[in-house]
Each structure stands twice: as C-alpha cells, then as structure tokens.
Amino acid sequence: MQDVLKEVLKKIKPSKEEEKEVKKIVKDILNKIKIKDAKPVLGGSGAKGTWLKGIHDIDIYVKFNPKKYKNGEISKIVKKELKKHFSRVEILHGSRDYYRVYKDDYTIEFIPIMDIKKVEEAQNITDVSPFHAKWVKKYKKGDEIRLAKAFCRAQNCYGAESYIQGFSGYVLEILTIHFGNFEKLLKKMAKFERKEHIDPEKHGVKLDKAKTYSPLILIDPVQPDRNAAAALGRKKYNRMIQAAQKFLHHPTDNLFEKKELTIEQLKQRAEGKKLIILQVKPLKGKHDVVGAKLVKALEYIRKQLMDKDFKIYDYNWKWDKKSLFWFILDEEKLSEFKEHEGPRLKQEKHAKNFKKKNKKYKLYKKRGRIFAKVRRKYRIPGPLIKKLILDENVKNKVKEIKVLK
Secondary structure (H helix, E strand, O other): OHHHHHHHHHHHOOOHHHHHHHHHHHHHHHHHOOOOOEEEEEEHHHHHOOOOOOOOEEEEEEEEOOOOOOHHHHHHHHHHHHHHHOOOOEEEOOOOOEEEEEEOOEEEEEEEEEOOOOHHHOOOHHHHHHHHHHHHHOOOOHHHHHHHHHHHHHOOOEOOOOOOOOEOHHHHHHHHHHHOOHHHHHHHHOOOOOOEEEOOOOOOOOOOHHHOOOOEEEEOOOOOOOEOOOOOOHHHHHHHHHHHHHHHHOOOHHHHOOOOOOHHHHHHHOOOOEEEEEEEEOOOOOHHHHHHHHHHHHHHHHHHHHHOOOOEEEEEEEEOOOEEEEEEEOOOOOOOEEEEEEEEOOOHHHHHHHHHHOOOOEEEEEOOEEEEEEEOOOOOHHHHHHHHOOOHHHHOOOOEEEEOO
C-alpha cells in the first residue's frame, strides 16, 4: 500500500515551481490590499499547506480590528478596495458577503473577518477560520491530508455545499490528524457505523439535537459547540466508507483518479433493469444556488416516483459541461390496481368521507379498516417522468429538462 501512496503523492503534491508561483501571486495580492487597521493574510488550504497540485483556488482573509470596525461594514470596505485593483469583482452571498476575483489561471476569494483573539469573540463563523488553520498546521500532516483530499475528490464526495453534502476540506484535515495518517483514516472509516461520534480534543460536550442529524458527528477541535461535519449527507458518507473498504482490499492509484461517468457505463450498471436518463440545462447563477436547485428538482422526481410505488435501485446526477439525472428502476410493470388503506371503521366520520371520496372504486373491509381497490394511473415510470418534468416544482429549478432515454 505504501508504494501506491508514494506514487499518488508524487502526482498530487504541488511541485516546487508551482509553490513558488503561488507564493508570488499571494505576495503580490497581499501587497496590493491597503486598508487601515486591517490586514490581508493567506487562508484556507494554502495557509495549512494541504492544497493539491493543479487546484488554483486561493483564499485571502482580510482581518479587521474589531475595536475599529463594525461587523456590518467590513464586507463593503473589502469590495471598495478590490474595485481599485480588479476589473471584475464577483460578490458571493454567505453569512457575511465575500468576493471572488481572477488572476491568470487562479481564482482568488477575499473573505472579510474580524481579527479576534479568542474563538468566543467571533461575530461570524468565518472569524474562526484562522484558528482552524493554526490547529491543522501544528500537526504537520500536510501530505497525509493531501492523500485524503485527493481520494475524497476522486469519489465525488468532496465539498460541504448544500448540493453536494460531502466532506469539507476541514473535516478531512481533522479526521486525518485524529487518526494519525491517511492509511489509518481509511482503516477506521471502513468500519464506520451508521452513526459515528468523534471528539478529537475530548471536549466532552453534548451538542444541540439540531446539530447532530448528520451521520458523522465531529466535534470541532477549536469550537466545541459545533459539529464540523453537520453538512455531510448519508449518501456521500456511505460512498466514502465503501471506497475505503475497496481500497484496503485492493490498493490502487485508480481510486485516486476522478472518472467521468458515461451513459454507456450507466447502461451497464442498469443491465436487467429500467434506466431513465434526463438531460438537464441548469439555470444561470451562482454555482451553489444553481446546484441546490438541481438537487431539489432531482429529489422531487425521486419522491414522486416512490409515492407511486416505483422501486428505485439507484439514482444520482452529474453536473459538469452537461447535467444529467438518472434513475435505475425495477423493469417489472406495476399491478393494475393498488390497495389504498383508509381509516378505522370505528372512526365513522372519517370512514364515511373515505367512502365518498373513493365511491368509484371497489371498497372492502379488512383488519378493522376500510380499503379501496384503486386503479393505478401509472404502471410504468416513463409517462410519469414525462409529466413530472413539466411540473412547476421541476421547471422552476432548471432552464431546460428532457428525457434522453
């Protein structure tokens, strides 16, 4: 395994030339930003030394003196300063507005934060980010973390955005440090249960219930009242567990390579079952907002299929140059009639309403309840899918959608 990981590291670790280039770009940018009582600093994976080769994203935190500035004004000040130096400044809405600019092949994001001395002084979640970097840097696990990030990216499980619901870079950093290295992380992850609770710094806190819905509860080492993995969804959690098991069974650098799923591969995966593929043209707008709308459209279609008793073996989506939704369903046609369960007979008022509503169907009694034998409108999924893509709950979330297969 170690030989494989050494070869992978050669491919994913930035070269000395790339590091030099990034340092020059960062230095030039930091020298440009001049705001009284504020200091721009490198943040994110660049500051932690965990960034991957070819990933040209740079985070710059602009740290404001909280005694000189108010929380509500620092975003506008950063914007005004950036307009002096960059012709194109994109605004990104978050808990506090931040900005994106472009230089050569690099995407640079400027995040305004308060220069706090203690985590408890944070006025916004982003104010704590430098504390994250400080915690990660002290363990000097950069290369091990790079392996974890590259592996997670290859499995399409990277990113805490709402439309991805995967592992954030910070979550992978915490897990790698907590377990010691990438290999140990995989060995532990391969045995993860349906619900895992990890407290790296042994804070021993009990989180609010609202923060514990994710399959992994990871107590933030520097902010113990926070679940660092709160954005992680069940699907990406399970996929990473399976990928860890697969790699441990047969270590190969192929599992570090992101593979584009083709229609032919989907056909092979769905052999003997019904495959439905939808070609989707996303709306224009900010990536996270557009992505969230795509997911909502996909989930709406899935729920409607399930409500009509169609068995879904697998479903997913991909979004790059083209977007696709796909569903792998049972090939077998549904029965002509379905049993519709009504209220208990002793609930006379409800039973009477049920009979009235279903008077055109055959009614019968069973187990102290009233039932109706209802003729199905859809026995195969195709016609239902064609109807659903015209539904406002789908149409409003995409620019265009059509059945490809």
